[in-house]
Amino acid sequence: MKANKAVLLVNLGTPKAPTVGKVRKYLSQFLNDPRVIDINPVGRAVLVNGIIVPFRAPKSTKIYKELWTEEGSPLIIHGEKLKEKVQQQLGDEYVVELAMRYQEPSIPKVLEKIKSYNVKEILVLPLFPQYASSSTGSAIQAVMEVIKNWWVIPELKIVSQYFDRPDYIEAQAEAAAAYNHEDYDHVLFSYHGLPVRQVDKVYNEGLCSDHHCEDAYDRENQFCYKAACFETTRLIANRIGIPEEKYTIGFQSRLDKKWLTPFSDELVEEFAKKGHKKLLVFSPAFTADCLETTIEIGDEYDEIFKENGGEHLQLVPSLNSNPKWVDTVCNIIKERM
Structure with a gap:
């Protein structure tokens, strides 16, 4: 060889x-x-x-x-x-x-x-x-x-x-190219959830809640999953041109209430009840489509959305082998x- x-x-x-x-x-x-x-x-x-x-x-x-x-x-x-x-x-x-x-x-x-x-x-x-x-x-x-x-x-x-590589962000933009975010009432970025205690363990001092993970990504929180998810979302949104007020970050697949919030399924229900008819969903933690994307988001969240007044939930496919x-x-x- x-x-x-x-x-x-x-x-x-x-x-x-x-x-x-x-x-x-x-x-x-x-x-x-x-x-x-x-x-x-x-x-x-x-x-x-x-x-x-x-x-x-x-x-x-x-x-x-x-x-x-x-x-x-x-x-x-x-x-x-x-x-x-x-x-x-x-x-x-x-x-x-x-x-x-x-x-x-x-x-x-x-x-x-x-x-x-x-x-x-x-x-x-x-x-x-x-x-x-x-x-x-x-x-x-x-x-x-x-x-x-x-x-x-x-x-x-x-x-x-x-996640913060420019070429990875470009790959996400390519996966989303078929969907114009302006055609949707709101955009949800849904990440796989984790118990809060697991992100707390990342820090030598304090807890995740003591840091600024939702607002900034830096040396202090560079291995915090929550901080990375928020930064991923900002990078993708900025690249595609989604205004901050039009997107929300959520976490899916929880086992109990002590996991990272907000919960994606509850957000989907909330969006529908607010009158949103079309929802676009990204799943940037998954590089290949699987049960959590195809079934949990594509089927189960679509059902929740429609049961509460929504009309169309569109899942952006994972990167797969694009x-x-x-x-x-x-x-x-x-x-x-």
Whole structure:
């Protein structure tokens, strides 16, 4: 093999199939991750294995069946297409692989494959624009847990976040090009939620609420997920020309009330009750369309919006394997290797 540089793209994961058994296996691995549910280990085991997974698996299976396509899981499909296009653009100096933090293709198996290539450098690129311990942090830790046992450890480089790159913002603008924000009454930027305690842990002093995360992004809050989400929104809105009064930031997929607010589903209901008829929704925390975008926003939020007087909710597709997104990924790689 000519390649002496390896790139590992990592996304969150997906069940192997939309069956109760496969979904249960996925949820168990995902929710037992101490970076995802960061509570006492005994409490986590009881909560996840005794309550959440047994009750949630059958319900989630029905949703995954709605999401599934003839080709399989959209997250895998988009990931493979991105990998192929990035590989093609980079050429044979690099080898590009895709892994999932949970389930298949697994990080240990893909890293074993990379190890067999005997490359000089490895770049780990989690496909999460904004850093969060439960996504980026977990992916990086999983990679390190495998590589630490190698006798020969090649030069290792890691990308923790990239939401403020101009080319990433351009990629978001390209994804939104088919939708004129002026045709909509309001624009919602919906990000995956996190427990407030997880963003609080970012700070050496004080809590997230003690800082200025909604208003500015700087050295002080550079690894705060909430601050990164607000900054991402400002950058995209400024690039597209959406005035500040016309957009709102929300957080979705919460498990309880102690998560980041405002909650996206409640905002959607509120917009409809205010008389908004057309709502445009971005989901910049997701680089590939998945259950949280296609089903949660595209179907469930659309239903909430219409039930409360709205007429049309339009989801802006994720970056998936769009040309400018492929360019961005290649730029990140070439700048670091």
